[in-house]
Amino acid sequence: MARVKGTQTGELTEAEAIRRAQRGDAAAFERLYQLHSRRVYALCLRMVGNPTEAEDLTQEAFLQLFRKIQTFRGESAFSTWLHRLAVNVVLMRLRRKQPAENSLDELVEQDDDASGYRREVGVEDLGLAGSVDRVHLERAVAQLPPGYRMVFLLHDVQGYEHNEIADIMGCSIGNSKSQLHKARTRLRQLLQEAERDRARQQRQQARRPAALGPDGG
Amino acid sequence: MAMNCAEFEAHCADWMEGERTAEARAHLLACARCRALVADLEAIRMAAPALAEDVDPPASLWPKIEAALRSEGIIRPQPRLWWLGPVPVRLALGTALATLVTIVAVGVYRRPAPAAPRLSWLQHDQAELARVDRQVRHAASETAVALNAADPAVRDTLVRNLAALDRQIEVCSRTLEDDPDDEITRSYLFEAYHQKSDLLTLMAERVTTGE
Amino acid sequence: MTVGRQTRARVVGWVVALMLAGALQARAHRIVRQFRVGSHPVVTVRNASGRVQVKSWRKAEVRVVADHRSPKVEVDATQQGNRIEVATHVLTEDVSPADVEANYEITVPEETELSVRNDSGSVHIEHIVGDLTLETVAAPIELKRIIGYVNARTVGGSVTCEECSGRLEASSISGDIRILRSESPNVQARTSTGNILLDSDLLPNGLYTLRNYSGQIEVRFSPSDSFDVSAISMRGQVENEAELKQPAHISHHLPSFARSLFGVYNEGRARLVLTSFSGTIRIRRRM
Numbered sequence: 050m051a052r053v054k055g056t057q058t059g060e061l062t063e064a065e066a067i068r069r070a071q072r073g074d075a076a077a078f079e080r081l082y083q084l085h086s087r088r089v090y091a092l093c094l095r096m097v098g099n100p101t102e103a104e105d106l107t108q109e110a111f112l113q114l115f116r117k118i119q120t121f122r123g124e125s126a127f128s129t130w131l132h133r134l135a136v137n138v139v140l141m142r143l144r145r146k147q148p149a150e151n152s153l154d155e156l157v158e159q160d161d162d163a164s165g166y167r168r169e170v171g172v173e174d175l176g177l178a179g180s181v182d183r184v185h186l187e188r189a190v191a192q193l194p195p196g197y198r199m200v201f202l203l204h205d206v207q208g209y210e211h212n213e214i215a216d217i218m219g220c221s222i223g224n225s226k227s228q229l230h231k232a233r234t235r236l237r238q239l240l241q242e243a244e245r246d247r248a249r250q251q252r253q254q255a256r257r258p259a260a261l262g263p264d265g266g
Numbered sequence: 267m268a269m270n271c272a273e274f275e276a277h278c279a280d281w282m283e284g285e286r287t288a289e290a291r292a293h294l295l296a297c298a299r300c301r302a303l304v305a306d307l308e309a310i311r312m313a314a315p316a317l318a319e320d321v322d323p324p325a326s327l328w329p330k331i332e333a334a335l336r337s338e339g340i341i342r343p344q345p346r347l348w349w350l351g352p353v354p355v356r357l358a359l360g361t362a363l364a365t366l367v368t369i370v371a372v373g374v375y376r377r378p379a380p381a382a383p384r385l386s387w388l389q390h391d392q393a394e395l396a397r398v399d400r401q402v403r404h405a406a407s408e409t410a411v412a413l414n415a416a417d418p419a420v421r422d423t424l425v426r427n428l429a430a431l432d433r434q435i436e437v438c439s440r441t442l443e444d445d446p447d448d449e450i451t452r453s454y455l456f457e458a459y460h461q462k463s464d465l466l467t468l469m470a471e472r473v474t475t476g477e
Numbered sequence: 478m479t480v481g482r483q484t485r486a487r488v489v490g491w492v493v494a495l496m497l498a499g500a501l502q503a504r505a506h507r508i509v510r511q512f513r514v515g516s517h518p519v520v521t522v523r524n525a526s527g528r529v530q531v532k533s534w535r536k537a538e539v540r541v542v543a544d545h546r547s548p549k550v551e552v553d554a555t556q557q558g559n560r561i562e563v564a565t566h567v568l569t570e571d572v573s574p575a576d577v578e579a580n581y582e583i584t585v586p587e588e589t590e591l592s593v594r595n596d597s598g599s600v601h602i603e604h605i606v607g608d609l610t611l612e613t614v615a616a617p618i619e620l621k622r623i624i625g626y627v628n629a630r631t632v633g634g635s636v637t638c639e640e641c642s643g644r645l646e647a648s649s650i651s652g653d654i655r656i657l658r659s660e661s662p663n664v665q666a667r668t669s670t671g672n673i674l675l676d677s678d679l680l681p682n683g684l685y686t687l688r689n690y691s692g693q694i695e696v697r698f699s700p701s702d703s704f705d706v707s708a709i710s711m712r713g714q715v716e717n718e719a720e721l722k723q724p725a726h727i728s729h730h731l732p733s734f735a736r737s738l739f740g741v742y743n744e745g746r747a748r749l750v751l752t753s754f755s756g757t758i759r760i761r762r763r764m
Contacts, residue, residue, distance in 0.1 A: 073342035078335060082328055090323035100324070107323055111331050115340055116519055119592065120610040120628060122464055181306075181313040190317065205314035219644050219663040221684040221748040223705075230279035237306045338519070339557035417526050417574040419597045423615040423633040427650040430670050434690050438754075445732065450711055454690055454754050461650060461669065465632060468614065 063127060070118050078115055085128060086111070088207065089135045095202055096139045098191060106142060110135040132209075133217045136199060143195045181240065189239040197232035204229050269293040274300050282307055396439070399459065424469050431465065434458040507544040510554040512561055514539055517607065519590045520583065523564040527598040528580040529616075533587040533605055540584040547576035590625075600634075617652070635671070653692070668692055672756075676763070679704050681746035688752045695759040696749060698742070705745035708738040712755035718762045 061069070061080045069077035089110055094103040113134050121130065190198060203209045203217065204225070214225040269277070269289040274297070277290055281304065294301050335341045438455035442448060514537055522529055527545070539561045543552040551566045565579045578598070585591070590607045593600055596614040603621040611618050611629040618629050623641045635654070636647040642660040648667040656664055659677040664685045666673045672692040675685060679702045687694050691713075698704065698719060705724070708715050714736055721740025731737055738760075751758045 073340060075332065075335075075341045078341060079328065079332070082331065086323050086327070087321065090327075091318065091321050094321060095317070104324055104327055108327060108331055108334075112334055115331075115335055116338070116590070117592070117608070117610060118340075120612070122630070181309045183313060183316045186310065186313050187317060201314070202317075205311050206317045208315070208318075215684065219684070220682060223748065224682055226283055227279055230282060233282070233307050233310050234278075236310050237303070240306075240310075337558045338560045339562065340560075417577060417597055419574075419615045420526070423597075423651075427632050427669075430651060434669060434754075448732065450709065450731075450735075450752070451754070458669070458690070465650070468632065 067118070067121060067127060070115065071121070081115075081127075082111060085131055088128075089131065092132070092135060092202055092207065093139055095190065095206075096195065096198060097142070102142075106135070106138050110138045113138065126213075129209075129213050129216055132203070133219075136203075136217055140195065140199070185240055185243055186236070189236050189243065192239055193232060193235060197228060197235060200225060200228040201232040201236070205233075271297060271300055275303075278303065278307075282311075399435070399462075424465065428462065428465055428469075431458050431462045435462070506546060506548070508541070508552055508554070510541045512539045512541075512554075512556045513537065514556075514561065514586065515559045516586075517559070517588050517590065518586065519560045519592070520585055521560070521562050521564075521592040522581060522583065522594065523562075524579055524581065524593075524595045524598075525565055525567070525577045526574065526596055526616075527565075527578045529583070529593055529595045529598070529600045530581065531583045531585060531591060531593070531602040531605070533589070533603075534584050535587070537586055538584075539586070539589075542582040543579060545579035547572070547578075549576045550579060552579050552581075678702075679747035679749070683747040684750070685747065686750045688750075689756055690754045692753075692756045693759065694751050694753055694756060695761060696751065697761050697763045699763050701743075703743035703746040704749050705741050705747070706738060706749040706751065706760065708749070708751040708758045708760070710736045710753040710756060710758050713753055714757045715759075716757065717760045719760050 061077060063081070063084055066077040066080040066084075070081060086107065090103055090107045093106040093110075094100060097103055097106065110131070114131050121127065190201065193201065199218070200214060203214050204211070209217065211222045211225040211229075214220075215222045218225065220228075269292065271293075274281075274290060274293045277285075277287070281290055294304065332341070435455060435458045438451050438458065441451045442455065445451070516537070518539060520531075520539055522531075541554040541561070541563055543554070543563070543565075545552055545565070549567065549569050549572050551568055552564075553566060554561060554563045556562075563581065563583065565577070567577060580598075585605070587604065588606045590609075591602065591605065592610045593602070594612045595616050598616045600611060600613060600616050600618045602609065602611075602619070602623065605622075606624045608626040609620070609623060609628065611627075612631070613634045614632045615634050616631070617635040617637070618631060619637045619639075620627065620629070620641055621639045623638070623643065625643045627638065627641060627643065627645045627647070629636045629638075629645075629647045631649040631652045633651045634649065635652040636649060637655045637657065638645055638647070638659055639657045640659060641656070644663040645656060645659070645661045646665045647654045647656075648665075649671050650669045651671050652668065653672045653674070654666045654668060655674045656666065656677050657674070660680060661677065662680050662683045664675060664677075664683075664687070666675070666686070667688045669690040670692050671689065673687045673689055673694045674697075675687060675695070676697040679685065679698065681703065685696070687696070706719075706721070708717075709731065711732070712734070715738045717738055719740075719742045721738070721742055723740055736758075738758075749760075751760075
């Protein structure tokens, strides 16, 4: 059933907005921006960490998208297409910051010991005991190599499926699955290390003399 | 042979994607360390959506984008309404096309709820598509006539390829009557409808602009 | 300047202008335009029928040379910021196909983003670093030495990519698609009745998805390649010359008459997904 076309920006469906944007309609572009800018900005922000750069990347992604809007024929979901552009924009920016030329694979660490099995002598393998604090997780995500971070954000945070991620990132589905697993095991490792650091600090605090207070005794 | 920790670790990625083999299950029952690994990975997966608070980009961002679009001429004054000329052909084709495109878009790209049986909605949309396709065929044949003034190479290509897609639709529809569970053939059927709606859009554009 | 010289200068100016106008009149059907551009310009071309050729140079300029026979058609190139729009406009309703034909030779900076629409004739683009979006109806598309994301769609025109790198997406209804001597990490080629040929490097972690309804699909490989292949033809044949190892488990529910092939060659680094409804799929060794 053909949808009713609203006269105000807020009533346009995505499909209708795309059609009108292909004809250069300003309100249609704004509608598409409204529908998708939060997700794209959130992704950029989590990837680069600072709002100014995230804003810059979001602008670049939307400009590239709108310049190419004529070519969209609905072969993949519009949001997938947009995310693909956004991911490329982000990864290219990160690549430029690396000292050497890097492919996506190299944005992931080479010596991949993200197995979660750190066999340090004499150290207990503290499991996370099944609970993950949101703030700690955010910090750990920020420490992931960009390639892992991107897949984790797209799959576990934003809810894309592996076949969509394969489309967005131009990799295979198998690749997406293995990168995701590596990202999660690396996160586990980072969370465990942070936990160990906190536990160590608490033990040091407890040993300080004359520290009267709730945590001193 | 019972699985050891190293082997479970190698299988862990698949386990997290839902592949549960008997050996892996047996190992987990016996091994606290691997159980802790799986529990932690699950916990990370469950905690992740909390990071998805959609943050609003700064309010100043859209005006910048809009300004750039205007200066590049991507935003432009709206062209005259394209339905000038023989109204019946274009309106009929336009309406039928819009319906076909919407149904194909919804049918192909909508994801069903995980628990719902996959086939019923696809079969429903297939029937809808066939009905709309009959309307489209009538309008399309009128459009083909109106294409007479166009470049013969272009006209012939469009008409020939439209016929090829119609054959594909016919063969796939018949195949599906014999085996409605055939997902691959169904994907070919939907693809043909999708390509056909694109092709008809191309044809309609060439009638109106005189290219 | 004295008054006399000013007057003379003005007269000379007018004479030159009139001469130029006369010259332009004689060459009314050819235009040459040149534009200064910034980095990564966007160039769009909209044509109905004719030859469209795009090449690159080192200058930060875009040069458009266009010619056409009939006065019923106008060729136009305009600049808006960093965007050059080239288009053929049909001026009257009664035009013959010969009237509409316009040919373009466009030279752009190496790093340019291109969008070309041309119904019939030909499209030929080489040496560009940038994203290309191309659409034709019957015109064949030939690309050479393109580094960037290529999206090419035709109805009946063939698409040939030679020595390209970067993601390639090509789709046609009846046109053939050929990817030759290229180095792309991601190729998606789709036709209905056209043939698809992939004779290029299969990069590690690359993904090559070739799909058609009834044409032929052929992939050529060398002994040094490494890939994992899934090939299914519902009604046609699958022919294979690679010694494959079977994967650990295959989960596919295919009808008994379908032909399929799943396996790993060497370490299985690249991924080939080949699907046809009634066409023949061939995996052939390069000699």
